[in-house]
Amino acid sequence: MRNLDLTSLRSFVAVADAGGVTRAAGFLNLTQSAVSMQIKRLEETLGLSLLDRSGRGVALTQAGEQLLTYARQMVELNDDIYARLTMQDWEGEIILGVPHDIVYPVIPRVMRRMQRDFPRVRLQLVSSYTADLKQQFSKGAVDVILTTEAETGDGGEALHEVPLRWYGAPGGSAWKSRPLRIALSRRCGFRPVAAAMMQESRTEWELAVDSESDRTIEVTVSADLAVTPVLEGHAPAHLEMVPPGVLPDLGMQKICLYATTARPRIVTPLIDMLRAEFRALGGRTEIAAE
Known part of the structure; x- marks a missing residue:
């Protein structure tokens, strides 16, 4: 069983929302190369191309569109669990x-x-x-x-x-x-x-x-x-x-x-x-x- 990396999924969601790696890197407070590396690692894990880099901007491939819904849910669930278990608001x-x-x-x-x-x-x-x-x-x-x-x-x-x-x-x-x-x-x-x-x-x-x-x-x-x-x-x-x-x-x-x-x-x-x-x-x- 292979596991998806949440950090890479978070970067993927940020790239999809921002419309590009550079802007996503700014939102995540990471370097552009770090975000690119995480997306590449995610693609290698799945054996699929997630971003269409043939144009001037960055677009999602069909596989990327399918992944995006699941990636959002996984990131939101991770954040919800962390908040409920650690934040004093839930204590x-x-x-x-x-x-x-x-x-x-x-x-x-x-x-x-x-x-x-x-x-x-x-x-x-x-x-x-x-x-x-x-x-x-x-x-x-x-x-x-x-x-x-x-x-x-x-x-x-x-x-x-x-x-x-x-x-x-x-x-x-x-x-x-x-x-x-x-x-x-x-x-x-x-x-x-x-x-x-x-x-x-x-x-x-x-x-x-x-x-x-x-x-x-x-x-x-x-x-x-x-x-x-x-x-x-x-x-x-x-x-x-x-x-x-x-x-x-x-x-x-x-x-x-x-x-x-x-x-x-x-x-x-x-x-x-x-x-x-x-x-x-x-x-x-x-x-x-x-």
């Missing part, structure tokens, strides 16, 4: 706040990509409730947060819209009981939504468990002692969706993003990854629904 810590019920499946993928593409950036995950995360964000304690809300707040961006569904134990029957036993965390943002829907539909219900612990809620529901509202597609594997239509509809919830503007360069890649992942998640949800 530091980002604190990402996410409600526990939407950590999977997106967040682990995003964290892996950030570690791979920006190894000098430390991404710290904070998991809490939407109200707590928005409060921390307002104080500047976190850089980027995701929330689950019926409507997007000021400065937020809706990434995805998801139905809020009832979930219970696999094959369970707790959803048939009346009064309906519901397990809700004290600080869960879905609690007022569920209570309002129960009142509107005049469905008898009672709290099966009133706890600060999400694990307690999951254990109670998985034991078929209650049902609980969960965003569709984000439920733990040990819970199962109650058949739609048998309990009051809980409506839709938006997954929203709020980001600091204090460090846009270091935060922008994270935002782009979150947008892309939730866009892909939304596409898979629509396909599954069809």
Whole structure:
């Protein structure tokens, strides 16, 4: 396997852009003979003529035209890698706040990509409730947060819209009981939504468990002692969706993003990854629904 020399490729791109070896040498801060030698070495490596020197100026041959696109990509990729690994602009810590019920499946993928593409950036995950995360964000304690809300707040961006569904134990029957036993965390943002829907539909219900612990809620529901509202597609594997239509509809919830503007360069890649992942998640949800 023979390797192309990046320095020679950089000189080749400069000659193509400048329209001549002399001007390219000035841009590269090299002598004309040094640039010519690099182009000659590149041609010898490929066994092809890249420049047409028959005229007054320098033109690219057909092979040179084909190489130019690849050469630009290789030089740009080299510079991007070097910048991300060495420049202080791509160094530091980002604190990402996410409600526990939407950590999977997106967040682990995003964290892996950030570690791979920006190894000098430390991404710290904070998991809490939407109200707590928005409060921390307002104080500047976190850089980027995701929330689950019926409507997007000021400065937020809706990434995805998801139905809020009832979930219970696999094959369970707790959803048939009346009064309906519901397990809700004290600080869960879905609690007022569920209570309002129960009142509107005049469905008898009672709290099966009133706890600060999400694990307690999951254990109670998985034991078929209650049902609980969960965003569709984000439920733990040990819970199962109650058949739609048998309990009051809980409506839709938006997954929203709020980001600091204090460090846009270091935060922008994270935002782009979150947008892309939730866009892909939304596409898979629509396909599954069809």
